[in-house]
Amino acid sequence: MSHTATLVAELTVLVLAIFLGIEVISKVPTMLHTPLMSGTNAIHGIVIVAALIVAGSAQQDGLIRIVGFVAVALAAANVVGGFVVTDRMLEMFKKKPQAKPKD
Amino acid sequence: MGTNAVNLLYLVTIVCFVLALKFLSSPATARRGNWIGAFGMTVAIVATLVKSGVHISWEMPVAAAIGSAFGLVGARRVKMTAMPQMVALFNGVGGGAAALVALAEFHELAPPPGRIQGDISVSILLSALIGSISFSGSLIAFAKLQELIKGRPITYPGQKLVNAAVFLGCLGLGAAILTGSEKQWLLWALIAGALVFGVMFVLPIGGADMPVVISLLNAFTGLAAAATGFELSNNVLIVSGMLVGASGTMLTLLMGRAMNRSIANVLFGAFGQVSAGDVATAGAGGGTVRSATADDVAVMLAYASKVVIVPGYGMAVAQAQHDVHALADVLEAKGIEVTYAIHPVAGRMPGHMNVLLAEANVPYPQLKELDEANAEFSRTDVSLVIGANDVVNPDARNNHGSPIYGMPILNVDQSQATVVLKRSMAPGFAGIENPLFVDPKTVMLFGDAKESVAKLAAGVKAL
Structure with missing residues (x-):
């Protein structure tokens, strides 16, 4: 594909993603807005893909190595922290009262 | 791996993310959704590592391990209030x-x-x-x-x-x-x-x-x-x-x-800036503040048939959510109907109060959103406002001059009586006067929210 054709295809995907995003998110109840934020927070950790591609590029020099290293570390923190925090929140939402946890 | 295969794996990731968001539409499926999202993320990472043109170096696992450890510890250790x-x-x-x-x-x-x-x-x-x-x-x-x-x-x-x-x-x-x-x-x-x-x-x-x-x-x-x-x-x-x-x-x-x-x-707008003028007018709006002891309030609560709890950021600061649930349990044991009214911007992030109350094991069907809650205040005996201020300020409804005029609020002033738990009469965050505090149907219970709520629970139990 020519460069322009790729760009057009990407823009198409982008615009469809906007509509899809609005569609699924408008169904989320206010009660779950904190987990929604924290869950989408984990999803933008997808930037780890970009960080890995940069860190693994063939054309390595000192700067790219350092920048790639830090980018992978930051993105990994985003991914792991995001999903774990969201799981902790969602674990707490219960329909019926339960025996109190002993702590 | 070739580009096409990798892109197909990426498609799996996309589907997982969309499903994760879709499952968030109900608390019953939300947690499973989050796992699906995490699975999708794993697929994307693996696909990237095997992608042609990506050279795996020793730095990658080291960087990923450092980041993950930081994320994991942070996410595990953090208190729900933080x-x-x-x-x-x-x-x-x-x-x-x-x-x-x-x-x-x-x-x-x-x-x-x-x-x-x-x-x-x-x-x-x-x-x-x-x-x-x-x-x-x-x-x-x-x-x-x-x-x-x-x-x-x-x-x-x-x-x-x-x-x-x-x-x-x-x-x-x-x-x-x-x-x-x-x-x-x-x-x-x-x-x-x-x-x-x-x-x-x-x-x-x-x-x-x-x-x-x-x-x-x-x-x-x-x-x-x-x-x-x-x-x-x-x-x-x-x-x-x-x-x-x-x-x-x-x-x-x-x-x-x-x-x-x-x-x-x-x-x-730099909203919530307190200028000297604002502080001077606060509390000068006429009317008297009635303060009560925990025992007085306990009596009010014990003889109510319906109590609505309105939590705000003050509850989070005092970490009072567990005590609030304990109080609700005591009231319910006496046959009193208890619900929670949650304003969409109460707290410091969207849905903040829901998460805190969920942490305290409050069943989520008891949490009412704005409209549903407002429909109930007229047949509520006591509204218990715990560390909320602007979201229950009647000026938002009545006073055209108020900076928050027009903001939808929880109409606690329509209930038979309102109890406001507050540290002191110091103006709230926005420095805006709140006529609710001088309403003849309102009593104030001053002190730390956690201690006050614990005292109320003990008081109601003793009756």
């Missing part, structure tokens, strides 16, 4: 990663041979700019929520002009790069400028407006991630980043609507 700042922090690091990717890409492409394609330059500039703003802005939001710096708006004369100048400066650097000057320092300067802008942009925003800021910065990081997708011609980045961008934008608008304020007003 959740907003933790989300802000994870958001910031994501933005930082996007900005660094832009920096590396530019470094790799910029020295000739050949000009960088225009659209690639634009995406590099966007991810550098938005990612950096999100990074430093989130760190300031974190610092404000963690009370490392004061939560009140920090302003100085000419602030907006300075901010505008910095932002225009960044755009100017971007324009220079686009028009063919592909010097490395230009992008470094742009990132530095954007970092400064992120700091200055969040400093004048008050702590009570943080729900809006955090969700806006969340959208920013999503957009920055989508921009890196254009740099690398990578659909999974574009779609996932944009899903987050759309979600963050929508939440931001919802929060604005819940406060009846435009997003511009939230971001640039």
Whole structure:
């Protein structure tokens, strides 16, 4: 594909993603807005893909190595922290009262 | 692995993310959704590692391990009351990663041979700019929520002009790069400028407006991630980043609507600034404040047949959520109907109160949203306001002059009696007078929310 054709295809995907995003998110109840934020927070950790591609590029020099290293570390923190925090929140939402946890 | 196979794996990731968001539409399925999302992320990471052209070096696992350890410990250790700042922090690091990717890409492409394609330059500039703003802005939001710096708006004369100048400066650097000057320092300067802008942009925003800021910065990081997708011609980045961008934008608008304020007003209004004049008028509005002892209030509660609890940020600060649930249990044991009324902007992030009460094991069907709650106040005997202020201020309904006029509120003043738990009569966050406190049907119970609620529970039990 020519460069322009790729760009057009990407823009198409982008615009469809906007509509899809609005569609699924408008169904989320206010009660779950904190987990929604924290869950989408984990999803933008997808930037780890970009960080890995940069860190693994063939054309390595000192700067790219350092920048790639830090980018992978930051993105990994985003991914792991995001999903774990969201799981902790969602674990707490219960329909019926339960025996109190002993702590 | 070949590009097509990798792209198919990325498609699996996209489907997983969409399902994760879809499952969030009910608390019953939400947790499973989160796991599906995590699975999708794992697929994307593995696919990237086996992608042709990606060389795995020893640095990668080391960097990933350091980052993951930090994320895991942070996410495990954080108290539920400190959740907003933790989300802000994870958001910031994501933005930082996007900005660094832009920096590396530019470094790799910029020295000739050949000009960088225009659209690639634009995406590099966007991810550098938005990612950096999100990074430093989130760190300031974190610092404000963690009370490392004061939560009140920090302003100085000419602030907006300075901010505008910095932002225009960044755009100017971007324009220079686009028009063919592909010097490395230009992008470094742009990132530095954007970092400064992120700091200055969040400093004048008050702590009570943080729900809006955090969700806006969340959208920013999503957009920055989508921009890196254009740099690398990578659909999974574009779609996932944009899903987050759309979600963050929508939440931001919802929060604005819940406060009846435009997003511009939230971001640039320095709302909640206390000027000398405001403090002087607070409490001078006529009427007397009636204060009561915990025992008096316990009697009121014990003889009610319906009690509505209205939690606010004060409950989070005092970490009183478990005691609140214990009090509700005592009341319910006496056959009293107890529900919770949750305002959409109570607390420091959207849905903050729901998470805290869920932590305290409150069953979620007892939590009522604004409209549902307002329909019940007229047949409520006692409304128990715990550390909430602006969201129950009747001025929002009645006083055209009030800064919060028009904001939908919880109409606790329509119940038979209202008890307000508050530290002192000091003006609330926004420094706005609250006529609810001098309403003849209101009594105040001063003191730390956690202690007061514990005393109430003991008092009701003893009756």
